[in-house]
Amino acid sequence: MPISPSCKIGKSVVIHHKDLVNLYGCSIDDETKIGAFVEIQKNAIIGKKCKISSHSFLCEGVSIEDRVFIGHGVMFINDIYPQATNEYGDLQSENDWQIIETFVREGASIGSNATIMAGITIGKNALIGAGAVVINDIPDFSIVTGVPAKVIGDVRKKR
Ligand SMILES: CC(C)(COP(=O)(O)OP(=O)(O)OC[C@H]1O[C@@H](n2cnc3c(N)ncnc32)[C@H](O)[C@@H]1OP(=O)(O)O)[C@@H](O)C(=O)NCCC(=O)NCCS
Numbered sequence: 001m002p003i004s005p006s007c008k009i010g011k012s013v014v015i016h017h018k019d020l021v022n023l024y025g026c027s028i029d030d031e032t033k034i035g036a037f038v039e040i041q042k043n044a045i046i047g048k049k050c051k052i053s054s055h056s057f058l059c060e061g062v063s064i065e066d067r068v069f070i071g072h073g074v075m076f077i078n079d080i081y082p083q084a085t086n087e088y089g090d091l092q093s094e095n096d097w098q099i100i101e102t103f104v105r106e107g108a109s110i111g112s113n114a115t116i117m118a119g120i121t122i123g124k125n126a127l128i129g130a131g132a133v134v135i136n137d138i139p140d141f142s143i144v145t146g147v148p149a150k151v152i153g154d155v156r157k158k159r
Contacts, residue, residue, distance in 0.1 A: 006042070026058075029066070043099075053112070061099040061118070068104050071112035071130065076102055078118050105140070114149075127155050 003015065003023045010030035015021060017036040025042025028034070032046055035054035040046065044058045047066035052058070056070050061078040064070070078099050086096045100118035104110070108122045111130035122128065126138045129145030129152075138144055143153035 007040075010048070035072075047106070061101045062104070063101065064104045065106040065108075067107045069109040070104075071110055071114065073113045074110050075115045076118075077116065078102070080118050108138075125155055127158075 002019050002021050004025065006025045007023050008027040010028060012031045013028050014033040016034070020036040021034060022039040026040040026044040026046065028046045029048040031048055032050040032052065034052045037055045038052050040058045041060040043060045045063040046052065046058070047064055047068065049066055050064055050068045050070070052070045053072040055072050056074040057076060059076050059078045062076045079097050080100065083092060086092050102116060102118060103121045105122060105124040107125040110116070110122070110128040111132065113130055114128045114132045114134065116122070117133070117135045120134055120137055122134065122138045123140035123142065125141050127143045128134060128138065128149065129143065132145050132149040133147040134144065135148045138149070139151070141155050142151045143155055143158070144150060145152050
C-alpha cells in the first residue's frame with residue numbers, strides 16, 4: 001500500500017500521486033502537500049501547510065513544524081554510524097540502533113538535494129541552500145549553504 005492505513009492524515013492534505021509515494025505510520029497535519037516519490041517513515045511528524053517536494057525522504061525521528069518547505073530530493077538521516085548487520089552477523093533490526101531525532105521549526109525552508117544529519121534542529125524560518133549538508137543546528141532566520149553548511153545570510157534581509 002503506498003499510503004498505509006497506519007498513517008494519520010489531516011484535513012485537506014494533498015497527495016498528488018497516491019500510488020507513487022510510500023507513507024507509513026506517520027502523521028501529516030492539515031493542508032500539507034506531498035509530491036511524488038516521497039517516503040515518510042513511521043513516527044515522522046509533519047505539521048500543517050507544509051510542502052514536501054518530490055523524491056524527498058523523511059525518516060523516523062523527524063519532526064517538522066507548520067509551514068515548512070522541503071525541496072526536491074531532501075534526505076534526512078537518523079543513524080550516524082549505520083551498519084547492515086549486527087555483531088552476530090544478522091541483518092540489523094530496530095533493536096540494534098537508536099533513532100536520533102531531528103527537528104525542523106516553523107516556517108523553515110530546505111533547498112533541493114540538501115542532506116540533514118541526525119540530531120539537528122533547523123531554526124524557525126531558516127533557509128537551507130540547495131545541496132547543503134547540515135551537520136550543526138541552524139539558528140532561526142539564517143541562510144546556510146555548503147558542505148558543511150555555514151551561515152551566509154539572514155532571510156529577513158532577502159524577503
Ligand atoms: C542559498 C540561497 C538561498 C542563496 O541565495 P542568495 O541569498 O540570493 O545568494 P546569492 O545567489 O547571492 O549567493 C551568495 C553566495 O552563496 C553562494 N551560493 C548560493 N547558493 C548556494 C548553494 N546552494 N550552495 C553553495 N553556495 C551557494 C553563491 O555562489 C555566492 O557565493 P560568493 O559570495 O562566493 O559569490 C539559494 O542559492 C538557494 O540555494 N536556494 C534554494 C533553492 C531551492 O533549492 N529551491 C527548491 C525548490 S525549486
